[in-house]
Structures are given as C-alpha cells and as structure tokens.
Amino acid sequence: MTAQVPRVLTIAGTDPTGGAGAQADIKSIQAAGGFALSAITALVSQNTHGVTTVDYPEFSTVRAQLEAISDDVEIDAVKIGMLARIDYIETVRAWLKEHAPEVVVIDPVMVATSGDRLLDKDAEDALRELLPLATVITPNIPELEVLASLPAGSIESDDEAIEVAQKLSEEFDLLVTVKGGHLTGDKVINSLVGPDGIVATSSAPRIETKSTHGTGCSMSSALATRLAAGDGYPEALDWVTKWLHESISNAEALHVGSGNGPIDHGHRARRFEKAASNQPWLSESIELGPLNEPMEVIQNDDEGDADELDVATPWIEPAGPWTKMLWDLSVPVMREMWALPFIEGLRDDTLSQWDFTAYQRQDAFYLDRYAQALTMLAAKSYRPADRVHWGHGGAGAIEVEQALHRDWLSTHRQQDLVDAAQMPITPITTSYTDFLLARTAIESYVVGASAVLPCYWLYAEIGLKLTKFNHPDHTYNAWLTLYGDTDFVDATRESIRIVEELMAEASPADRQRATRAYLGACIWEREFFDQTSRM
CATH class of the missing domain: 3.40.1190.20 (Ribokinase)
Structure with a gap:
C-alpha cells in the first residue's frame, strides 16, 4: 500500500x-x-x-x-x-x-x-x-x-x-x-x-x-x-x-x-501556518480614527531592520504629510518583505532559477491585469495630467519588464524549469490583481490611486535597496537594474505626488478607505514576493 x-x-x-x-x-x-x-x-x-x-x-x-x-x-x-x-x-x-x-x-x-x-x-x-x-x-x-x-x-x-x-x-x-x-x-x-x-x-x-x-x-x-x-x-x-x-x-x-x-x-x-492564517490583516484591523488630519505613526524601534540598510526610511520620499503617514503605516510590512526568503535570495544571489522563473511567470500574469487596473484608473481621473500619468507613465517600465519576462522564460526552458515557466496563475496572483481591479473599478479615484501606489512605491524601494547588492555577474542583474532605472523612479515619485494631493482633497471617509486600500496592497505585495517560497 x-x-x-x-x-x-x-x-x-x-x-x-x-x-x-x-x-x-x-x-x-x-x-x-x-x-x-x-x-x-x-x-x-x-x-x-x-x-x-x-x-x-x-x-x-x-x-x-x-x-x-x-x-x-x-x-x-x-x-x-x-x-x-x-x-x-x-x-x-x-x-x-x-x-x-x-x-x-x-x-x-x-x-x-x-x-x-x-x-x-x-x-x-x-x-x-x-x-x-x-x-x-x-x-x-x-x-x-x-x-x-x-x-x-x-x-x-x-x-x-x-x-x-x-x-x-x-x-x-x-x-x-x-x-x-x-x-x-x-x-x-x-x-x-x-x-x-x-x-x-x-x-x-x-x-x-x-x-x-x-x-x-x-x-x-x-x-x-x-x-x-x-x-x-x-x-x-x-x-x-x-x-x-x-x-x-x-x-x-x-x-x-x-x-x-x-x-x-x-x-x-x-511560517507556513502564519501565512495560512485567516485573521484579519492590518489593513482592516488597524484603528485609523476620523483622519481629519494625518495621524501620527509611532514606529517600534525594537524591531530593527533585517541588515545594515535602514529599511524604514524610504529612498523615494513622501510628497507631504498624507503620503508620509501611508509610508509610516507600511513600514512593518516593508520590514517583513525585506526579510523574505525570495528577497534574501536576490540579495545574496542564491535564489534558485526555479523560484525566479516561477516569479517571472506570475509577474507576467500580474502585469497584464495591472495594466487593466491602470487603464480604469486613468478613465476615472478627473485631472488630465493624471490621466496621462496612469495611462502612459508606467507603460515604459511595464513594457521593459514584459520584455525581460519573455527573454527569461524563452531562454530558461530546462526540463526542471518547465513546470515553473508554464505554471498557471496562482491564487495569490489572482487575489492580488482582483483586489487592484476592484479598487480601481468600483471605488473612488483616491481609493483606486492609493491601491496601486504600493505597486510603484514598495516595489521601487525594494528594487533600489537591492541595487546595493547588484553587480554585472549577478544572476538577476537585468531585473535588479530595471528598478534602479530613473524612469521608474520618476513614475513612482509622480504617483506619490498624485496620491498626496488626492488625500488632501478627500473626505475623511474616503481617506479611511484609501488608507486601508493602500495597506491592503502593501500586504499583497509581500504575499506576491513570498509565494514561491510556499510552493
């Protein structure tokens, strides 16, 4: 038997x-x-x-x-x-x-x-x-x-x-x-x-x-x-x-x-047990108050950072008090992301090609749906400059990254990588992109913009911090180089500016929903990076 x-x-x-x-x-x-x-x-x-x-x-x-x-x-x-x-x-x-x-x-x-x-x-x-x-x-x-x-x-x-x-x-x-x-x-x-x-x-x-x-x-x-x-x-x-x-x-x-x-x-x-927990996430459980003005966030300095880098301090600065509040709220998630096995493997150049191939495959699915979310956000914007930004500002980076996906997936077809390169969309990728599509489709403009902000900001911060560990012989040099690229950093900075202005104009109720959407997307970013370590 x-x-x-x-x-x-x-x-x-x-x-x-x-x-x-x-x-x-x-x-x-x-x-x-x-x-x-x-x-x-x-x-x-x-x-x-x-x-x-x-x-x-x-x-x-x-x-x-x-x-x-x-x-x-x-x-x-x-x-x-x-x-x-x-x-x-x-x-x-x-x-x-x-x-x-x-x-x-x-x-x-x-x-x-x-x-x-x-x-x-x-x-x-x-x-x-x-x-x-x-x-x-x-x-x-x-x-x-x-x-x-x-x-x-x-x-x-x-x-x-x-x-x-x-x-x-x-x-x-x-x-x-x-x-x-x-x-x-x-x-x-x-x-x-x-x-x-x-x-x-x-x-x-x-x-x-x-x-x-x-x-x-x-x-x-x-x-x-x-x-x-x-x-x-x-x-x-x-x-x-x-x-x-x-x-x-x-x-x-x-x-x-x-x-x-x-x-x-x-x-x-x-770690797996914690990842499978059905307890409410920080995005829903945090007490935000009325948000008539930005709330003060007290950081727990005892947590420290994963290494000598100051993970809690953003390389791309907030555009004002509202985006500072959002960043401060997301610091615990940022610290968790920096300590993930996937990110550690990228830092040390020890990430297996199977893990990176599986990640690339899921990121290709993600970008297709992310582009749809940006299109809906552009359509919802009532400011012409914002429509241009959401419609075209991230397109260059997405196009470059999709080219990296195609190049990696087409040149890494070893037998042991086939299942990773041909993997269907995972529950985490589906849930994250559904979250973004829902926020940009049926919520207010400020909520939708806040939901996509971590896709820029946290992603760029991780990428910029990883540049310290990049070198020409790094296995994933092309990918790490992309997120030190000035075009993507500029697109991130513009997204932060837009959200700052929208939060300043929004009602307290919309600010609450936008803050929860931002934190929810931060956590989905963490889950997305961590998914190959759970396979």
Whole structure:
C-alpha cells in the first residue's frame, strides 16, 4: 500500500536536548512531510557543550526494534545514523537485505566535530560493507576523507570534494552528497554526485553562527523523506538546502543551551501556518480614527531592520504629510518583505532559477491585469495630467519588464524549469490583481490611486535597496537594474505626488478607505514576493 505521507524510519542514537540524533531526525522527517518511526542504537547523554556518556543496548534490542517496526509498518525510506558497533552494523545490513526499502540514506557517523574518530578500523570496514545498500550517503568533509582513505584536511574545496565523491559513487554504486558546511566561502554549496559527476546542486548563503548542532542528521533525514515523497534528486536537494538554511538562520532565536545550539527545525512550518492564517490583516484591523488630519505613526524601534540598510526610511520620499503617514503605516510590512526568503535570495544571489522563473511567470500574469487596473484608473481621473500619468507613465517600465519576462522564460526552458515557466496563475496572483481591479473599478479615484501606489512605491524601494547588492555577474542583474532605472523612479515619485494631493482633497471617509486600500496592497505585495517560497 502506498501512503500519501511517506513513512520514514530513523536508526540512530539519541540527544536529550533535541538537537541531533533521533530527536532531530524525527523533527526533520515531520518538517519534510513524513511520518517518523525510530529505532535507537545508543542512549547518549549530551547537551550543547558535548557528550558525557554513551550507553549501548544489546544488539538483540536493536534487532527487536527493527523487527517490531517492519512486522507491522511498510517502510518507504530509512535514514541510518549512529552505528557504533560491528554487531549493530551487521544487524542493520541483514535487516536491509531482507526488507529492501526503496530509499536508504546513510549518514556515516565516523568523525566527531573535534576531529576524533568515532569508530575503530574494524567498525569502519563494516560500515563500508553497508554502503552498497544505500541510495545516498551524506558524509561531512572529514567523513568523506575517511571513506576515501585520505589524510585529514586533504579536501579543501568543493571541486576536490566532488572529485572524491565521484570516485566513491563509482566504487559503491550510490549517490554521494557533498555538503559545503565544513568548507569556506560565502556560499554553502550542496551537491549530489554520481559516477558521472554532479546530479544536482543547490546553494545558500553561509551563516556565521554556533547553532548548527545536528545539521548533518537533519539534512539526511529530510533528504530521505523528500525522496520517499517522490521528489527527483534536484527537487529534493533544493528543498532540503532551503529548509536547512531557514532552520539555521533562525536557530539562535530558540535560545536552547549556551554552547553549540540546535537548528530550528519547525521555523518553516510556523511560517507556513502564519501565512495560512485567516485573521484579519492590518489593513482592516488597524484603528485609523476620523483622519481629519494625518495621524501620527509611532514606529517600534525594537524591531530593527533585517541588515545594515535602514529599511524604514524610504529612498523615494513622501510628497507631504498624507503620503508620509501611508509610508509610516507600511513600514512593518516593508520590514517583513525585506526579510523574505525570495528577497534574501536576490540579495545574496542564491535564489534558485526555479523560484525566479516561477516569479517571472506570475509577474507576467500580474502585469497584464495591472495594466487593466491602470487603464480604469486613468478613465476615472478627473485631472488630465493624471490621466496621462496612469495611462502612459508606467507603460515604459511595464513594457521593459514584459520584455525581460519573455527573454527569461524563452531562454530558461530546462526540463526542471518547465513546470515553473508554464505554471498557471496562482491564487495569490489572482487575489492580488482582483483586489487592484476592484479598487480601481468600483471605488473612488483616491481609493483606486492609493491601491496601486504600493505597486510603484514598495516595489521601487525594494528594487533600489537591492541595487546595493547588484553587480554585472549577478544572476538577476537585468531585473535588479530595471528598478534602479530613473524612469521608474520618476513614475513612482509622480504617483506619490498624485496620491498626496488626492488625500488632501478627500473626505475623511474616503481617506479611511484609501488608507486601508493602500495597506491592503502593501500586504499583497509581500504575499506576491513570498509565494514561491510556499510552493
């Protein structure tokens, strides 16, 4: 019977503080969409500072656990971690031969973080005999050196690691994960390597943190789960790399222990839960008052900004007190946008081509409908200069961006990008554009103009801030360059001026509706940027 949720067994030791071993495996399997089962091979007394004692059960106890599970449950994937004794290794090898699970991922726990060898030579030889039963192995760099019989410190680069991994792949007829965490450089590059070279690769920015305890356990368990769920090798590795990066990025906020802390396995799930919340948005829940005059907005300075850039201060200034109020109200959303995985990937040039292709596809849908909204807004305007602006002011930027879409989508037709390039319109793109079309079609002019303003202002602010990270070799240089373009900045500045004048002339009731429309569009901008990270 095939289950929709893959049933993944971890065979590993324990970590009572939850950062590594079976506890980390169970969290990782759950995070990757599986149901976790476990067989324990060692009772490890450890915390974030290190191991104090290890107690090993009889090998018959390990065998009894495996038999109890397989007698009752059909296993879709197995992740194997700490096997410190030869009789454990032989027991697991016999069980694997008997049950032949489709996916077997071995994390060969052989070398401690300190560099000490954890297995004697006989146990290392026994572990090598287990490897041909694996689908994938996930050694860290020191373990890769041991498996290849190389001196410690021999591997110093990704290229050297891949060359060694390719030889191991040929020897044992499996795939080898080369993990970049033990190497140097601004990026951590993870690769799946087969006999003929790299099968898949994925990268993320390197994070300076002590909270990486259990990263290897977590990666191997999540990879086993994604493969059991039906992902291809590129998709599985990319999912795991992104998830692991997010888990490490948010690890220190857990405040678990005072040493080398654990990663935050559940951050992605909590982020998704928040995104799925049906609680009213800020645009509807905020208390605005009568708005006879601009309200004063007090910023929460404790929130800070995502990096050294002052995200709260606009590069394109408000045109007066009303647009200053609108900007100040949108600062929390702006901060959230700047911290999104998509924007972070653009900053660090680590955004996957799949994510960018999916974004481009949705932006093409968006621009078609956005142009309709601007046309309706131009028709509603009672001021000739405004009609010219809405009708033609943004047309140049839209035309240039549509050309970028066509160029990107036509030149990135690799098999793994086809689904992104041909993706139908998503619920977020549909809902955002429906929101704009409704505000420009049936609401007053000031409400419609305020609704489209974030499409200019927040978009331009993100683009201008990203120019700091742009360079000629940046993968997405053309896109980042467009939004530092003076024509788009000038169009944004004119839109701000128009809204300032309209807000000054509007009734208090229209000001309230316009402010809510502006905030609603700000939040839809955030949702639009974030949608590929939820796919």
